[in-house]
Amino acid sequence: MAAQTNTFKQALTQGKRQIGCWMSFAEPVTAEIMGTAGFDWLVIDGEHAPNDIRSIRDQLMALANSASHPVVRIPVGEPWLIKMVLDAGAQTILVPIVESGEQAQELVRACRYPPDGVRGVGASASRATMYGTASDYIQTADQEICLLVQVENRAGMAALDEILQVEGVDGVFIGPADLSTDMGFQGDSKAPAVREVIADALSRIKAAGKAPGILGTTEEATQVYLEMGAQFLAVGIDVMLLTQGSRALAAQWKEK
Numbered sequence: 245m246a247a248q249t250n251t252f253k254q255a256l257t258q259g260k261r262q263i264g265c266w267m268s269f270a271e272p273v274t275a276e277i278m279g280t281a282g283f284d285w286l287v288i289d290g291e292h293a294p295n296d297i298r299s300i301r302d303q304l305m306a307l308a309n310s311a312s313h314p315v316v317r318i319p320v321g322e323p324w325l326i327k328m329v330l331d332a333g334a335q336t337i338l339v340p341i342v343e344s345g346e347q348a349q350e351l352v353r354a355c356r357y358p359p360d361g362v363r364g365v366g367a368s369a370s371r372a373t374m375y376g377t378a379s380d381y382i383q384t385a386d387q388e389i390c391l392l393v394q395v396e397n398r399a400g401m402a403a404l405d406e407i408l409q410v411e412g413v414d415g416v417f418i419g420p421a422d423l424s425t426d427m428g429f430q431g432d433s434k435a436p437a438v439r440e441v442i443a444d445a446l447s448r449i450k451a452a453g454k455a456p457g458i459l460g461t462t463e464e465a466t467q468v469y470l471e472m473g474a475q476f477l478a479v480g481i482d483v484m485l486l487t488q489g490s491r492a493l494a495a496q497w498k499e500k
Contacts, residue, residue: 279310
């Protein structure tokens with residue numbers, strides 16, 4: 245039995261738009277609920293949410309029967325961490341703060357088995373192979389792994405063209421909050437100078453044959469990013485959905 249087909253990677257390759265949402269609760273029951281919403285992809289956030297390898301694994305399990313594809317954002321692009329997340333069953337990895345083509349190339353190698361990479365060959369006892377039932381996993385896994393890298397500061401933008409030349413990088417995700425802050429706008433991603441850089445980056449990513457991605461947390465920003473050509477677009481964050489909805493509900497009835 246071969247590695248499971250990565251339908252998200254397949255959709256990106258075919259140029260299909262993929263609408264997603266961020267998950268920051270770090271709880272499997274919340275992930276399971278989000279998996280019923282109808283998103284194409286869901287981010288299990290290991291950078292800014294209180295996740296560890298066990299909670300990531302549990303959320304991957306919670307989404308196993310969902311049509312929403314899980315994307316695991318790791319906190320840092322370390323090969324040992326990528327190995328653990330892939331062995332836990334992730335097929336799509338999102339890596340923050342990528343600033344050079346060399347760094348991107350090392351991330352590609354971390355996602356692949358030898359001789360093309362450095363991923364440790366120990367998945368037969370892990371969830372990635374469904375505990376040994378996917379007997380041809382090692383022979384077929386590399387082609388199903390989807391690597392997304394985040395470009396979210398001036399250094400990354402300066403190196404964008406060399407990052408885009410790296411074979412094995414499937415998509416480039418722009419981080420508006422980090423980028424705007426690094427540019428001196430303290431998180432104001434609506435600043436015209438920031439929007440100009442984002443539009444240029446999304447266009448260059450698409451022209452290079454990679455999938456351009458981004459996160460919009462307001463309706464206005466989401467619409468702007470769609471018009472800029474974002475292909476895999478996150479349109480919200482679960483924590484924000486709860487806070488906004490619950491506060492609006494309380495205010496509605498307390499004002500009666």
